[in-house]
Each structure stands twice: as structure tokens, then as C-alpha cells.
Amino acid sequence: MRLVIARCSVDYAGRLSAHLPLATRLLMLKADGSLLVHSDGGSYKPLNWMSPPCTFKEVEPAPTEVSAGVQQLWRVTHAKSDDQLVVSIYDILHESNHELGVDPGLVKDGVEAHLQKLLAEHIETLGEGHSLVRREYMTAIGPVDILAKGPDGGSVAIEIKRRGEIDGVEQLTRYLELMNRDPLLAPVRGVYAAQEIKPQARVLAEDRGIRCVILDYDAMRGLDDPGSRLF
Structure with a gap:
């Protein structure tokens, strides 16, 4: 430069x-x-x-x-x-x-890949009795962020976003329609997980039987204890 x-x-x-x-x-x-x-x-x-x-x-x-x-x-x-x-x-x-060399680029903290890794490590965030099957479960139309088992042993497909909007609900809906045709997986329930979920996205998700979960990034990293908060 x-x-x-x-x-x-x-x-x-x-x-x-x-x-x-x-x-x-x-x-x-x-x-x-x-x-x-x-x-x-x-x-x-x-x-x-x-x-x-x-x-x-x-x-x-x-x-x-x-x-x-x-x-x-x-x-x-x-x-x-x-x-x-x-x-x-x-x-x-x-x-x-000045020779600056090749820049590695901006690495954002709290992006979807980090959230996916943390949720996979702390799958109990979804509730007691959940267990991880695998991350990036591949389907014919793309990878589902996380495939898990619920307390009843049923399949749970989890789509993770930093900010949950309607397009993410549509994406998860497509995955669920495809995965529920597989007799080895069906029935598959959906979970839409994000740090923030827009009201319209929540209404659409719940109307389609998809559960919404808010992810507390600091709590999942062990930097905050929600149980000790005064408010």
C-alpha cells in the first residue's frame, strides 16, 4: 500500500x-x-x-x-x-x-457457524432429553444446520440464524417437507433457533407447527448465567 x-x-x-x-x-x-x-x-x-x-x-x-x-x-x-x-x-x-500481505478477512463473533457449534455442544438448550445426531445433515436441497433427537426419540430439524426472518422459516419448511418423506426420519419436527426472531417470522413458524427458540450467545459460551440475573 x-x-x-x-x-x-x-x-x-x-x-x-x-x-x-x-x-x-x-x-x-x-x-x-x-x-x-x-x-x-x-x-x-x-x-x-x-x-x-x-x-x-x-x-x-x-x-x-x-x-x-x-x-x-x-x-x-x-x-x-x-x-x-x-x-x-x-x-x-x-x-x-507498506507490504500488508494477504488479509484473512473479518471474522465476526456470533455468526451462524458459531451459534451452530455452540448449540450442538449444548443441545440441552432445546430442553432436557434432547440429543445430537449430527451437524450439517445433508438433504437433497441442502444441509440442515442440526439434526437432533427429542425426548421421545423423534427427529428434530434445527435451522439456526443470527436474526430470524421469514425466509429462514420458509427454508426450514422446505427441509421438513422433504425429510418427512423419509420413513427412517419421519415424523420430523422443526425448531427455528436465533438470537432474535422477528414477530412476523415467529407467527409464520408457529402457524406451521415450528417451535421458536431464542439463543443466548453469552450464556451458551458460559459468559453469563441467566439464573443469577435480577431482571
């Missing part, structure tokens, strides 16, 4: 035109070819930018630009639209290059 703090002006030409007058800004040139122009405000959002696929060229300023004080001219052209971002640099205050 190349970081340049410079007094510059910026012009964008393409489907629309935009101009940033002369000011001190941070220019961020990334390894993927993208260029972002930041001010000392506006949070994470750049004032202007060019996203890949694009090409970067540092070109010689025209004589009139040189006489106006331009030292460098950057031209970034988008490969598909031919839009251009032109940065006229008058003075560089700081410049540095």
Missing part, C-alpha cells in the same frame, strides 16, 4: 464530473489498483475514489500545469467504463510504502 499526504486537487470525469479544489489530503493507492482520496474527516468514507479493475499511471504534467505548481499528475482509468480520476499533486508532505 502506498500512502501519500499531499496538497492536491482531484478531478473525476466519466458518467458524472466532480472536482475537489486544492487542499491537503491523504491519497491511498492499494495493491488491487484502487485509489482512495481521504480528508481528515468523514469517518471511513473517501471524498472520491476509483475501484478496480483500473490502471494507474503517473504522467508528466503539461507545461501550463507545471507553471501552476503541479509537480506530479496521477491518472487512474477504469478498465470497463473509461472513467478517469486525475490527481494533480502540488506538494508531497509525506510518502510511504
Whole structure:
């Protein structure tokens, strides 16, 4: 990544035109070819930018630009639209290059995979007498998050979401319709488990005989004891 703090002006030409007058800004040139122009405000959002696929060229300023004080001219052209971002640099205050390597990406805490793992480890969250059969039980239309046995020995299909909405109920309904055709599994009951379930989703699930369960992420991780709460 190349970081340049410079007094510059910026012009964008393409489907629309935009101009940033002369000011001190941070220019961020990334390894993927993208260029972002930041001010000392506006949070994470750049004032202007060019996203890949694009090409970067540092070109010689025209004589009139040189006489106006331009030292460098950057031209970034988008490969598909031919839009251009032109940065006229008058003075560089700081410049540095950094090799950041491959980023592993953002790992969110409490996503569905974590909830699935925790519920499989603490299947008794569904009630006494439940036992785990397996995670990611494969069907012809995709994997059910958890297949369990209820206290009566019957099959229980569990769909896990971070936020339970109507589409998740529809997804579990399709699984249940298919699984209940299998004489080795039928009858199969459904459980819709989430940290939060929207009212409309709960109404639809209960109308279809699907049980709704709210998952307490901290309690399942042992970071909170619901029994010791005052309220």
C-alpha cells in the first residue's frame, strides 16, 4: 500500500464530473489498483475514489500545469467504463510504502457457524432429553444446520440464524417437507433457533407447527448465567 499526504486537487470525469479544489489530503493507492482520496474527516468514507479493475499511471504534467505548481499528475482509468480520476499533486508532505500481505478477512463473533457449534455442544438448550445426531445433515436441497433427537426419540430439524426472518422459516419448511418423506426420519419436527426472531417470522413458524427458540450467545459460551440475573 502506498500512502501519500499531499496538497492536491482531484478531478473525476466519466458518467458524472466532480472536482475537489486544492487542499491537503491523504491519497491511498492499494495493491488491487484502487485509489482512495481521504480528508481528515468523514469517518471511513473517501471524498472520491476509483475501484478496480483500473490502471494507474503517473504522467508528466503539461507545461501550463507545471507553471501552476503541479509537480506530479496521477491518472487512474477504469478498465470497463473509461472513467478517469486525475490527481494533480502540488506538494508531497509525506510518502510511504507498506507490504500488508494477504488479509484473512473479518471474522465476526456470533455468526451462524458459531451459534451452530455452540448449540450442538449444548443441545440441552432445546430442553432436557434432547440429543445430537449430527451437524450439517445433508438433504437433497441442502444441509440442515442440526439434526437432533427429542425426548421421545423423534427427529428434530434445527435451522439456526443470527436474526430470524421469514425466509429462514420458509427454508426450514422446505427441509421438513422433504425429510418427512423419509420413513427412517419421519415424523420430523422443526425448531427455528436465533438470537432474535422477528414477530412476523415467529407467527409464520408457529402457524406451521415450528417451535421458536431464542439463543443466548453469552450464556451458551458460559459468559453469563441467566439464573443469577435480577431482571
